[in-house]
Amino acid sequence: xxxxxxxxxxxxxxxxxxxxxxxxxxxxxxxxxxxxxxxxxxxxxxxxxxxxxxxxxxxxxxxxxxxxxxxxxxxxxxxxxxxxxxxxxxxxxxxxxxxxxxxxxxxxxxxxxxxxxxxxxxxxxxxxxxxxxxxxxxxxxxxxxxxxxx
Ligand code: CMP
Numbered sequence: 001x002x003x004x005x006x007x008x009x010x011x012x013x014x015x016x017x018x019x020x021x022x023x024x025x026x027x028x029x030x031x032x033x034x035x036x037x038x039x040x041x042x043x044x045x046x047x048x049x050x051x052x053x054x055x056x057x058x059x060x061x062x063x064x065x066x067x068x069x070x071x072x073x074x075x076x077x078x079x080x081x082x083x084x085x086x087x088x089x090x091x092x093x094x095x096x097x098x099x100x101x102x103x104x105x106x107x108x109x110x111x112x113x114x115x116x117x118x119x120x121x122x123x124x125x126x127x128x129x130x131x132x133x134x135x136x137x138x139x140x141x142x143x144x145x146x147x148x149x150x
Pocket of ligand 1: 052057061091109110111112114115116
C-alpha cells in the first residue's frame, strides 16, 4: 500500500478535464485518501518545485501553478506512485504515449494537466506540504482490488 500526491493543474481545471481524469484513477482501482480545491499560495508552489529552481522554466511554472485554482489529492493503492506516473505518461504531451493521460489530452510540456509524486521520499514530503494529517482519511472498501484478491 502506497500513497502519492497528485495536483490537477490549472490547465486541467480550465479545460474541465478533472472528472474524466479522476475517473481513470478510480477505474484503475486507486482510492482517494484526501482531496481539496485550493488557490495555492505562491510560497507553497515555490517549495513544491524547489528542485527546479535553477531551471529556465521555473518562474513560468510558478506563475502557471498560481494562475488559478487546483485540486490537490492523495491517491492510494499498491505501488500507487509508479502506477499513477505510468498512467500520466511522459512529461511532454507531444511525446507521451497514446493511452496515457498526457498522451490523450495534452500537447505541452508545462501545461501537462496533472502533477504526481515521482518516488516514495518525494511523496512523503509533498503530502506533508499540502495536507494536514487530519485531512487524510483512513478507510477500506470491500471492493478494493488489493483486498478482494487477498
Ligand atoms: P511536473 O510533473 O509537475 O514537474 C515539474 C513540472 O515542470 C512539469 O510537470 C511541467 O509542468 C514543468 N516542466 C517540465 N519540463 C519543462 C520544460 N522543459 N518547459 C516548461 N515546463 C516544464
